[in-house]
Amino acid sequence: MEDVVREGFLLRAGVVPWEADSLRRFPPIHRDLFDNFLFSATRFAVGEGDWSTFPHACRRYLSATSGELQRPPPLIPPAVADTVAEVLSRFRQRETGEKFVAGIAGRVTAHEQQLAEQLFFALGDDRGDGLSAAGLRVYSKMMSARISDGFVHPAVGAHIWGDVPAGPPHLPSGGPHIRILRTIEALSRQWVTSPADRPKIERMIIDRAHTLGWRTESPGLVEGSPGQWEATPPPGNR
Numbered sequence: 697m698e699d700v701v702r703e704g705f706l707l708r709a710g711v712v713p714w715e716a717d718s719l720r721r722f723p724p725i726h727r728d729l730f731d732n733f734l735f736s737a738t739r740f741a742v743g744e745g746d747w748s749t750f751p752h753a754c755r756r757y758l759s760a761t762s763g764e765l766q767r768p769p770p771l772i773p774p775a776v777a778d779t780v781a782e783v784l785s786r787f788r789q790r791e792t793g794e795k796f797v798a799g800i801a802g803r804v805t806a807h808e809q810q811l812a813e814q815l816f817f818a819l820g821d822d823r824g825d826g827l828s829a830a831g832l833r834v835y836s837k838m839m840s841a842r843i844s845d846g847f848v849h850p851a852v853g854a855h856i857w858g859d860v861p862a863g864p865p866h867l868p869s870g871g872p873h874i875r876i877l878r879t880i881e882a883l884s885r886q887w888v889t890s891p892a893d894r895p896k897i898e899r900m901i902i903d904r905a906h907t908l909g910w911r912t913e914s915p916g917l918v919e920g921s922p923g924q925w926e927a928t929p930p931p932g933n934r
Contacts, residue, residue: 697735698853698856701855719849721849723770723848724770727772727847730769736752736756738832738838740801741816741831750812751805754811765780765784765785770845772910780815815834816830820834823871826864829874833873836908837873837908837909840908841905841908841911843905844908854880858878866878872907873908883897883900883904884901
C-alpha cells in the first residue's frame with residue numbers, strides 16, 4: 697500500500713524519483729506483519745472489503761509468523777500484542793460442512809465473526825456505536841502509531857490514515873481516533889498541493905499521531921501506566 701502511495705505522489709504531487717527515496721522507511725518485518733494484519737483485518741469495518749477479509753488476514757499472519765504469537769512486535773505495548781495473540785490463538789481452520797453466517801457480505805463462519813468482534817471491541821473500545829466504528833478506531837490507532845513510531849513517512853502515512861471515505865460516520869462520539877480523520881485527510885491534501893509547506897505539514901501530522909496510537913490506551917490495557925507507554929525506536933527509523 698505504501699509503495700502505491702509513493703507512486704501516486706510521483707504522478708500528482710510533483711515528487712521526482714530521487715525525492716521519493718526520502719519517503720521510504722524500513723520498519724522491522726515483525727512490525728510490518730503486525731500492522732498489515734490489522735490493516736487487512738479492518739478492511740470491512742472501513743467499508744473497503746467484506747467479512748471474508750478478516751479470516752484471510754488471520755491466515756496470512758499466522759502463516760507468516762509460523763504461529764509464533766508470544767513475542768510482541770517492536771514498539772507495540774505488550775498488552776496490545778497479547779490481545780491480538782489471544783484472538784489469533786483461537787483461530788482455526790474451517791470444519792467440513794461448517795456453515796457461513798447468512799445475511800452479511802462475504803463468507804465468514806460464526807466462529808470467525810466472533811473473533812473479529814472480540815478483537816475490534818478489545819482494541820477499538822465499545823462506545824455503543826457499532827462494530828464498524830470500533831474497527832475504524834483500531835485502524836486509526838494502528839496508522840497513528842505507525843507514523844508516531846517512525847515506521848512510515850508522515851505524508852505517506854497520513855494519506856493512508858485519512859483515506860476512509862466509505863467508513864462509518866465520523867461522529868464526535870466516536871472518540872479522538874475517529875474525530876482526527878478529517879483533519880488528517882485535510883493535511884494530506886494540503887501536503888500534495890503546497891510543496892513549500894511540506895516540512896511544517898509533516899510536523900503537524902507527526903504531532904497529531906503522537907497524541908494517539910497505542911500510547912493513549914485506557915488503564916488496564918497497557919499495564920503499568922495510566923494511558924502512557926514509553927519505548928525507544930530501533931536505530932535508523934527516526
